[in-house]
Amino acid sequence: MKDKKSLIVDMDGVLADIYKQLIKLEFEESGTRITVEETMGKTENDAFPNCQKLVKERGFFRNAPVMPGAIEVLKKLNEHYQLFVVSSAMEYPNSLEEKYYWMQEYFPFISWKQLVLCGTKTCVKGDIMIDDHFKNLDYFEGKTILFTQPHNSAKDENSHQRVHGWNDILKLLGEV
Amino acid sequence: MKDKKSLIVDMDGVLADIYKQLIKLEFEESGTRITVEETMGKTENDAFPNCQKLVKERGFFRNAPVMPGAIEVLKKLNEHYQLFVVSSAMEYPNSLEEKYYWMQEYFPFISWKQLVLCGTKTCVKGDIMIDDHFKNLDYFEGKTILFTQPHNSAKDENSHQRVHGWNDILKLLGEV
Numbered sequence: 117m118k119d120k121k122s123l124i125v126d127m128d129g130v131l132a133d134i135y136k137q138l139i140k141l142e143f144e145e146s147g148t149r150i151t152v153e154e155t156m157g158k159t160e161n162d163a164f165p166n167c168q169k170l171v172k173e174r175g176f177f178r179n180a181p182v183m184p185g186a187i188e189v190l191k192k193l194n195e196h197y198q199l200f201v202v203s204s205a206m207e208y209p210n211s212l213e214e215k216y217y218w219m220q221e222y223f224p225f226i227s228w229k230q231l232v233l234c235g236t237k238t239c240v241k242g243d244i245m246i247d248d249h250f251k252n253l254d255y256f257e258g259k260t261i262l263f264t265q266p267h268n269s270a271k272d273e274n275s276h277q278r279v280h281g282w283n284d285i286l287k288l289l290g291e292v
Numbered sequence: 293m294k295d296k297k298s299l300i301v302d303m304d305g306v307l308a309d310i311y312k313q314l315i316k317l318e319f320e321e322s323g324t325r326i327t328v329e330e331t332m333g334k335t336e337n338d339a340f341p342n343c344q345k346l347v348k349e350r351g352f353f354r355n356a357p358v359m360p361g362a363i364e365v366l367k368k369l370n371e372h373y374q375l376f377v378v379s380s381a382m383e384y385p386n387s388l389e390e391k392y393y394w395m396q397e398y399f400p401f402i403s404w405k406q407l408v409l410c411g412t413k414t415c416v417k418g419d420i421m422i423d424d425h426f427k428n429l430d431y432f433e434g435k436t437i438l439f440t441q442p443h444n445s446a447k448d449e450n451s452h453q454r455v456h457g458w459n460d461i462l463k464l465l466g467e468v
Contacts, residue, residue: 122415124415198414200415202415206392206404206405206407206409207404209389209392209393209404210389212388212389212392212409213385213386213388213389216382216385216388217385227411228382228383228385228411229382229411229412230411230412231382231410231411232408232409232410232411232415233382233388233408233409233410234407234408234409234410235403235404235405235406235407235408236405236406238374239298239300239376239378239408239416239417239418240415240416240417241415241416241417242415
């Protein structure tokens with residue numbers, strides 16, 4: 117039997133819709149209603165005045181909404197790939213347990229054995245990586261897939277294959 | 293400038309003295325005083341009747357004693373290697389924050405960017421790995437160093453270089 121290819125999937129901005137969560141919480145915090153269009157080309161920090169305060173609060177990651185299509189597509193990919201969900205979580209120690217239970221709630225078919233919470237991803241290996249940050253993809257040795265998010269939407273970069281959502285990923289990786 | 297070699301260091305049974313912690317807590321729990329000699333060749337589960345209960349309790353990892361010599365040697369190695377502390381923590385979600393703060397207390401010179409908490413270590417890459425478990429070393433592509441612990445002491449295995457403590461590691465890796 118041929119070994120399954122290993123697939124490294126990011127959490128924030130790929131499985132979890134962080135901009136949607138920030139739009140909701142920024143409005144609750146300051147009354148400022150920010151649209152997705154206004155965040156285009158901006159980092160979360162630049163787009164949301166209270167970003168640093170909000171991401172440090174208990175519940176920020178635990179209550180983040182799931183990216184549309186992520187559950188269905190990941191469930192399918194999990195059957196065909198040796199899948200790992202790898203998240204840069206260490207900057208916010210609050211988030212560690214929250215991310216564990218968030219995965220359990222929405223992706224119960226992903227075992228704890230497939231979870232990695234880290235500071236940087238430079239010591240992670242695999243055949244394919246899906247991520248929304250160049251800082252992670254640029255160091256990866258395998259095939260790299262850039263998941264479009266507002267902060268990376270303006271960058272015209274050809275070194276990674278760009279996808280615009282989980283349906284794109286299904287088309288790209290679903291036929292194993 | 294030559295790139296630094298990357299060094300992957302395990303936490304439980306390498307930086308943290310888990311058997312010492314279990315001996316103390318097993319005595320407090322059941323009144324049974326177990327000696328290190330009695331644990332030789334046995335897994336933690338076989339050596340300590342209340343092991344599974346104890347490791348799940350809050351504080352088990354946060355209050356674990358540091359392995360002798362670990363702080364001094366890791367501080368030195370951290371200057372010469374691209375060092376990552378990689379711990380299989382995901383089986384016990386309680387342990388995630390505890391391990392983060394334990395590292396901060398005893399190894400403040402290790403940044404959060406160098407920490408990885410995972411389920412399995414098969415997606416971790418590096419030049420050198422120090423670990424007390426064959427299940428981690430056997431999958432690693434670089435140089436492997438087996439840290440002697442009671443559970444692996446009886447195994448006569450030549451595929452990994454065995455060390456008997458942090459002084460051995462300093463001798464082996466200190467001359468960079």
